[in-house]
Amino acid sequence: MKTATRIALAALVLPLLAAAHKEAHTTEEIEVQRALQAAAYHCAPAVAQFTAERKRSWAQKVLGGRPSLAGYEDLFDPQTYADLDVQSGQKLLSCVEEQEADIRNNSCVLAPEVTQGPYYHSEAHLIRQNIAEFQFGLLTLLDIGVIDVETCLPLPNALVDIWHANATGDYAGHPFPFPGLENEMPATEGIRKGLKTGYPRLKGYEGENWLRGAWPTNARGVAQFSSIFPGYYTGRALHIHTKVFTDWTPQPNGAFKAGRLAHTGQFFFDDDISETINKMWPYSTNPIRDTHGRVRNWNDGLNIFNDSQGPEGHYDPIFRLEKLGAIIDQGLVGFITMGINASAAYALA
Ligand SMILES: *[C@@H]1O[C@H](CO)[C@@H](O)[C@H](O)[C@H]1NC(C)=O
Ligand SMILES: *[C@@H]1O[C@H](CO)[C@@H](O)[C@H](O)[C@H]1NC(C)=O
Ligand SMILES: *[C@@H]1O[C@H](CO)[C@@H](O)[C@H](O)[C@H]1NC(C)=O
Ligand SMILES: CC(=O)N[C@H]1CO[C@H](CO)[C@@H](O)[C@@H]1O
Numbered sequence: 001m002k003t004a005t006r007i008a009l010a011a012l013v014l015p016l017l018a019a020a021h022k023e024a025h026t027t028e029e030i031e032v033q034r035a036l037q038a039a040a041y042h043c044a045p046a047v048a049q050f051t052a053e054r055k056r057s058w059a060q061k062v063l064g065g066r067p068s069l070a071g072y073e074d075l076f077d078p079q080t081y082a083d084l085d086v087q088s089g090q091k092l093l094s095c096v097e098e099q100e101a102d103i104r105n106n107s108c109v110l111a112p113e114v115t116q117g118p119y120y121h122s123e124a125h126l127i128r129q130n131i132a133e134f135q136f137g138l139l140t141l142l143d144i145g146v147i148d149v150e151t152c153l154p155l156p157n158a159l160v161d162i163w164h165a166n167a168t169g170d171y172a173g174h175p176f177p178f179p180g181l182e183n184e185m186p187a188t189e190g191i192r193k194g195l196k197t198g199y200p201r202l203k204g205y206e207g208e209n210w211l212r213g214a215w216p217t218n219a220r221g222v223a224q225f226s227s228i229f230p231g232y233y234t235g236r237a238l239h240i241h242t243k244v245f246t247d248w249t250p251q252p253n254g255a256f257k258a259g260r261l262a263h264t265g266q267f268f269f270d271d272d273i274s275e276t277i278n279k280m281w282p283y284s285t286n287p288i289r290d291t292h293g294r295v296r297n298w299n300d301g302l303n304i305f306n307d308s309q310g311p312e313g314h315y316d317p318i319f320r321l322e323k324l325g326a327i328i329d330q331g332l333v334g335f336i337t338m339g340i341n342a343s344a345a346y347a348l349a
Contacts (some may be wrong), residue, residue: 116262
């Protein structure tokens, strides 16, 4: 991260508006959330264009040296991206008139604010792109775009912080089962149906940081990560957590000091693709595979998947996945775009 860029950006940062919106509870909070989501709709064509460019860039980067691969030519055929092309005459990444724009068709997400859950490490994650460390699993590259819903422009220098479970459903620092809760059964009813207690970090595992990391968006508003496809645990659909900070400072230990929190959300995966991957090793060794099994998106605990689609259900919080090679074992790249309000700030929790 270049210091000059940071200083330039810091100068642009508006005075902190300390609206506390971790989760929308009050009528006012719900209204703010609704306004944010509604504002995002008109960015759909900009997001579509944004994603199409990123897909082309990946296709060229990944398959550039291997033209003998079947399907290689398709990657350079504009028809391959037909669903993502903007209508002729539109300016790239500019705001457009509000129109009927179904974001579901645009390989993106403009996620509302959802809870961070119990597995965040508040002393901050390391600033790094490769978060896999020595975790086994299917190579999954994450291409995460950030746009500002107020301008529909990609947002550079926003720190995208992510964390997720490993292939068999554990978070770094929180190995299951927690001592004393070995025989805990998931809740059978209510909003916590299917969930177990959110286990606190276990002593002796404080140093574990795998599958956690943060990286700033580049000049084109994109943060890319190398990781593995996540695994599942009781009560929750497969997901990756994220927070976006528009103000942050790198620390000498490689982590960051959080400033303005602009977004808290979760990304999901297509249930059919998850089903395929969960047949692969080591996903197939998930300890709850034959008992509780994997929770489908529609049945997500705390209703987080449904809530992530926004009050009108128009948001698509699902990564669009493409194979990196000819077969799935060679890995995937997932595209998603977050719409955030760069001038809003939420309470750090
Ligand atoms: C973005 O946040 C600012 C500051 O809280 C607020 O005034 C504005 O209405 C928000 N915009 C949207 C689209 O929610
Ligand atoms: C996931 O993490 C847990 C806890 O550290 C570990 O026991 C398990 O082996 C890991 N899963 C895989 C597939 O490596
Ligand atoms: C989520 O929405 C779907 C479709 O509307 C519905 O069938 C399902 O019951 C909802 N899930 C929860 C946990 O309420
Ligand atoms: C290309 C594409 O995904 N089109 C879909 C857009 O959304 C409508 C309604 O959900 C679907 O019917 C199309 O298949």
